[in-house]
Amino acid sequence: MDSLTSSSLSPYYHLIFTALAFVASGLVFLLTRKSKAKKLNLPPGPPGWPVVGNLFQVARSGKPFFEYVRDILLPKYGPIVTLRMGTRTMIIISSAELAHEALIEKGQVFATRPRENPTRIIFSCNKFTVNAALYGPVWRSLRRNMVQGMLSSARLKQFGTVRNVAMDRLIARIKSEADANNGTVYVLRNARFAVFCILLTMCFGVELDEEMIEKVDQMMKVVLLVLDPRLDDYLPLLSPFFSKQRKRVKIVRNEQIQTLVPLIEKRRSVLKNLESDPDAMPFSYLDTLFDLNIEGRKSTPTNAEIVTLCSEFINGGTDTTGTAIEWAIARVIQNPQIQTKLYEEIRSTVGDKKVEEKDAERMVYLNAFVKELLRKHPPTYFSLTHAVTEPTKLAGYDVPTDANVEIFLPGISEDPKIWKDPARFDPDRFLTGGEEADITGTNGVKMMPFGIGRRICPGLSMATVHVNLMIARMVQEFEWSAYPEGSKVDMGEKLEFTVVMKNALRAKVKPRVV
């Protein structure tokens, strides 16, 4: 789901409003006639204005989109709602039954993606990514390649050393930041950096120096900013007002290509003689892309397409994982008894040894903690947007092919009908005799932080390894507490690319004395 907020629309608000009033009155007659002719039985939703639909209601609520959905739409209209955002029809679902009906029972029909806005078309190289591709041969080829080439359990094992290096670097960074700042550190920044380094190395096949890492990171952030939805994405008739922004999109795309193509070319030449570069990894995502066969296409991916695929690989796992770690540390600080249980489990599993991923895998309490973390804090509150391959029904309502289908994840993982005391953060709920939840949705849907069905996140296993290992190492090395000392952690949320803590978590760390 695009990160639509009232603030992303408000700069244009007054400029556009007058123009719209004219256009609206001119089109109202035509549109009402047209919509009557269609006679779709769409799910219920707030009545909207002609042309703009509910766009300004959302913008004027002053709330981030996820809060508008949670606090205003769902209580009033129930678990399936229609919202008209300018020319786009959005159908939002927020119950386990409906997610199951759509993504499992009618999985094939709901497995495609909607029409993209022009900015996303540029950055996705016309939908040439796993996440944006329409359900069909291109998607199958790209997804199979990513999963078999990089994310299978055999491949994951091969990158164990990269993770260990990144974990040691993370601990060293936390130590030195704490030393320089009276024992305090920012959590998200450090966690994000650690996982970013892992993904960069896996992607490009070399360990980049700090300067290059910083350069790529800055560029990725700029890209995410220009991908923020604009008003003309919902109301294309306003696009003449946005020519400056369109130019900026092209400039940023060029910068992205200029930054990443040298890394691609370097790997191409290193591959001719791997032994020539002692720093080169034996394998990387790039290696799978150079000669990739795409069903229904004769040519292998171009450099621009490779840039896009690499960006997807890196972006898909960076903020999501970093966000999970920030909330994990917040919960650990908020609940010292949870921190003690985690630490005791680490001690009883590995003693004085450094915790490794095979140890983390068999730590029952840690795994319950991570599950509860992803239930209470799914890094994205909406799954990626789905669309249907043909007109269909959901809960008896019509779902047309041009609708954006959004799944609101906390509506499921905090549903009091399927969870005991869902607001409470309690890893013990997953321990013997307690509650259960299959995170993949195969045996029923109760939580779906990675989505479910055909489009389920292919990075699920790797992300779980990263989150488990990072939490285990961070708790093994440090005792975490609130900053300022004795203060309560502010659990407020805000939407960036993911749902992060409203005030970036700054925590006090004390190295453990063993």
Ligand code: HEM
């Ligand atoms: C905690 C970490 C992560 C979370 C919470 C997460 C969550 C998600 C979600 C909710 C979706 C949408 C599923 C749908 O469309 O229904 C998704 C898709 C995707 N994720 Fe992840 N993800 C994480 C990590 C990763 C990693 C590490 C990678 C790869 C390196 C990755 C790559 C992707 C890709 C390529 C898709 C698109 C799949 C498709 O359309 O077929 N993700 N992820």
